[in-house]
Amino acid sequence: MTDVTETVFYLALGSNQGDRESHLERALMQLHAAPGVRLVKVSSVYETAPVGKTDQPVFLNMAVKGCTVLSPEELLDETQRIESEGGRMREELWGPRTIDLDILLFGTERKATNRLSIPHPRLSERAFVLIPLAEVEPDLTIDSLGSISELIERSADKDSVVKKSVLAWGEELRGN
């Protein structure tokens, strides 16, 4: 039997256009169905005020933990395919989107190429990413950046991240 090593990864998901919960749910199902990818744990859904470009609708955000035999670039191929199939248009930096999937962490990988930076460059400053991530991995420490609870404490948007709901689809993965 071939020994296939899996790597743990964490993704952030966001939506602020159309039926936001359906976009998140569909993306989760597609991720779970992607060859070589399995989801291990999903967070609740949080309603969050837009950061960066503030004159746009409020977001729903969540985070997932998964395992994969894919490389980081192959995982990005999958997340970008899911974004395209979810009707995502790449129109405006930080602008509204039906579905956005960002790779936050991928094992111990550190890289910064034109196509992919890991850890995600803005991970440590965004409460809309950190608070859902802390729900799936409360004891996470992000290299030199610090513990996830310290990062949340320092983040400017922590008071505008409000737990809203739990997706029916992810329920069975929540207690893992």
Ligand SMILES: Nc1ncnc2c1ncn2[C@@H]1O[C@H](COP(=O)(O)OP(=O)(O)OP(=O)(O)O)[C@@H](O)[C@H]1O
């Ligand atoms: N860790 C990563 N996860 C996802 N995309 C990444 C990552 N690192 C670099 N990218 C690149 O970033 C590009 C732009 O991504 P995207 O349009 O989702 O940005 P954004 O969501 O508007 O902004 P932000 O990156 O601040 O969340 C993608 O085409 C992708 O190649």
Ligand SMILES: Nc1nc2c(c(=O)[nH]1)N=C(CO)CN2
């Ligand atoms: N609250 C919130 N703000 C954002 C988000 C997001 O997902 N949630 N995504 C952005 C670009 O990735 C820019 N600003």
